Amino acid sequence: MSKPVITAFDWVPWFAKGLVRDLRVRWALEEVGQGYDVRYLPQGTQKRPAHRALQPFGQVPTYEEEGLALFESGAIVLYIAETHGGLLPADRGGRARAIEWMFAALNTVEPPIMDYAIATLFEADQPWSKPRLPAIVARISERLDELSRRLGENQWLDGSFSAGDLLMIAVLRQLKGTPMAAMHDNLAAYAARGEARPAFQRALAAQLAGFTAKPPPEYAFLDQPPAKQGELA
Amino acid sequence: MSKPVITAFDWVPWFAKGLVRDLRVRWALEEVGQGYDVRYLPQGTQKRPAHRALQPFGQVPTYEEEGLALFESGAIVLYIAETHGGLLPADRGGRARAIEWMFAALNTVEPPIMDYAIATLFEADQPWSKPRLPAIVARISERLDELSRRLGENQWLDGSFSAGDLLMIAVLRQLKGTPMAAMHDNLAAYAARGEARPAFQRALAAQLAGFTAKPPPEYAFLDQPPAKQGELA
Numbered sequence: 001m002s003k004p005v006i007t008a009f010d011w012v013p014w015f016a017k018g019l020v021r022d023l024r025v026r027w028a029l030e031e032v033g034q035g036y037d038v039r040y041l042p043q044g045t046q047k048r049p050a051h052r053a054l055q056p057f058g059q060v061p062t063y064e065e066e067g068l069a070l071f072e073s074g075a076i077v078l079y080i081a082e083t084h085g086g087l088l089p090a091d092r093g094g095r096a097r098a099i100e101w102m103f104a105a106l107n108t109v110e111p112p113i114m115d116y117a118i119a120t121l122f123e124a125d126q127p128w129s130k131p132r133l134p135a136i137v138a139r140i141s142e143r144l145d146e147l148s149r150r151l152g153e154n155q156w157l158d159g160s161f162s163a164g165d166l167l168m169i170a171v172l173r174q175l176k177g178t179p180m181a182a183m184h185d186n187l188a189a190y191a192a193r194g195e196a197r198p199a200f201q202r203a204l205a206a207q208l209a210g211f212t213a214k215p216p217p218e219y220a221f222l223d224q225p226p227a228k229q230g231e232l233a
Numbered sequence: 234m235s236k237p238v239i240t241a242f243d244w245v246p247w248f249a250k251g252l253v254r255d256l257r258v259r260w261a262l263e264e265v266g267q268g269y270d271v272r273y274l275p276q277g278t279q280k281r282p283a284h285r286a287l288q289p290f291g292q293v294p295t296y297e298e299e300g301l302a303l304f305e306s307g308a309i310v311l312y313i314a315e316t317h318g319g320l321l322p323a324d325r326g327g328r329a330r331a332i333e334w335m336f337a338a339l340n341t342v343e344p345p346i347m348d349y350a351i352a353t354l355f356e357a358d359q360p361w362s363k364p365r366l367p368a369i370v371a372r373i374s375e376r377l378d379e380l381s382r383r384l385g386e387n388q389w390l391d392g393s394f395s396a397g398d399l400l401m402i403a404v405l406r407q408l409k410g411t412p413m414a415a416m417h418d419n420l421a422a423y424a425a426r427g428e429a430r431p432a433f434q435r436a437l438a439a440q441l442a443g444f445t446a447k448p449p450p451e452y453a454f455l456d457q458p459p460a461k462q463g464e465l466a
Contacts, residue, residue, distance in 0.1 A: 052379075052382075056379050056380065056382065056383035057337070057341055057376065057379050058379065059341075067326060068325070068326045068329060070329055070330065070333050071333060071337070072333045072336040072337045072340065072341065073336075074336040074340055075329070075332050075333035075335070075336040075337075076333075078332060078336075079329050079332070092301070093300060093301045096301060096303055096308070096312050097303065099308050099311060099312070100303050100304060100305045100308035100309075102308070103305040103306075103307040103308040103311075103339065104290070104304070104305045104308075106336065106339060106340040107305065107307055107339040107340060107343070108290055108292075108305065110340070110344075111343075111344040111347055111348075114344055115344075115348065123368060126364075126365070126368065127361075127364065128360075128361035128362075128364050128365040129361075131359075131360065131361050132359070132361040132365070135356060135359070143290065146285075146289050146290050146291065147289065149285075149289065150289035
């Protein structure tokens with residue numbers, strides 16, 4: 001059987017490097033030992049009809065294998081976990097709880113973190129972003145407190161490493177470079193444990209190696225971080 | 234086997250009535266014909282240790298059956314769909330695509346809609362909320378445009394009604410009372426089709442019938458909508 005094909009970007013702004021959501025799918029594929037090919041989308045083409053036929057929201061990644069095309073990274077990770085061993089426990093309860101953590105990562109923990117990214121990156125120049133930051137940080141902190149309490153001294157959220165940990169750590173990594181990343185020792189160690197996995201390292205290296213294009217001229221200023229980062233950067 | 238037990242609130246503010254997330258689980262249970270019992274949490278007790286042992290984020294719903302306790306409504310709906318017939322196609326591809334729409338509902342379409350609720354309800358009195366609304370509405374509109382284009386003239390997102398439609402319609406219903414609810418005829422008809430299902434009607438009636446408590450005195454003003462709704466209400 002031929003290898004599955006995923007889509008990814010050939011260039012992204014500096015702050016998205018190592019975080020674009022194809023990383024989640026690459027990581028899952030690496031964990032289960034499934035090789036894959038990548039079709040790179042030149043910047044801008046993700047909103048064109050050809051890609052929208054595959055991904056109605058014009059995003060990456062997508063996943064294609066013989067007779068099946070999928071989008072939405074959470075769903076792709078779950079599909080990989082269901083069709084290969086290693087990312088979901090075999091027992092009914094353990095499996096359901098691993099999936100519960102996948103949804104908790106994406107629907108409970110990630111939304112306020114995305115809000116922070118919107119306020120500090122995409123809407124950083126809007127007058128409402130700075131005054132609103134404390135409220136966003138409070139909302140994230142509440143979730144991190146709760147997650148930290150539940151994790152406690154455990155290595156992973158529920159027994160062995162699972163697709164739930166994979167998505168939760170992918171979500172927590174988006175806090176890197178913010179004061180919230182170091183707020184709880186056990187969460188920082190948990191994220192570091194995930195990042196230390198050889199499968200994660202291979203996935204990250206592969207994503208970074210894929211950024212081979214020059215930025216479009218109008219986005220050239222986003223190619224590298226500002227020399228001196230302001231508090232919103 | 235005894236019936237599963239879910240948790241729900243015995244009182245919520247007027248704007249949450251008919252939208253609390255146990256509705257998603259009730260709807261799924263009604264669709265598959267599975268009876269259930271409800272344990273009602275008096276307001277405030279959801280943040281106490283007893284409930285947090287079941288739901289680390291102090292939310293509803295939870296789901297308990299013999300030997301298994303789950304939280305996160307998306308995960309519970311998927312568990313119900315996996316263990317009963319009727320909410321997931323039997324073929325591999327159809328099943329994966331129904332799950333793809335579940336994740337799309339919760340991780341792509343819902344976050345900006347929750348942002349709107351935060352700006353118009355929970356942070357309505359904050360100075361940043363009103364200036365920020367157009368940006369939130371633009372983000373939601375982009376998603377609705379994309380969803381509308383993909384749905385086209387189809388009855389449901391991918392073949393027969395599935396758990397993906399259930400969650401997407403539950404998410405879209407949160408736009409009720411906003412100008413965005415009527416933005417696309419096909420999405421309005423799609424949501425109405427979901428709401429017309431007898432299983433949805435039973436689930437909604439059951440949730441509403443469960444609000445039997447008086448509000449805590451400090452929240453009494455949220456028991457009913459304001460007599461004359463302002464533009465943010």
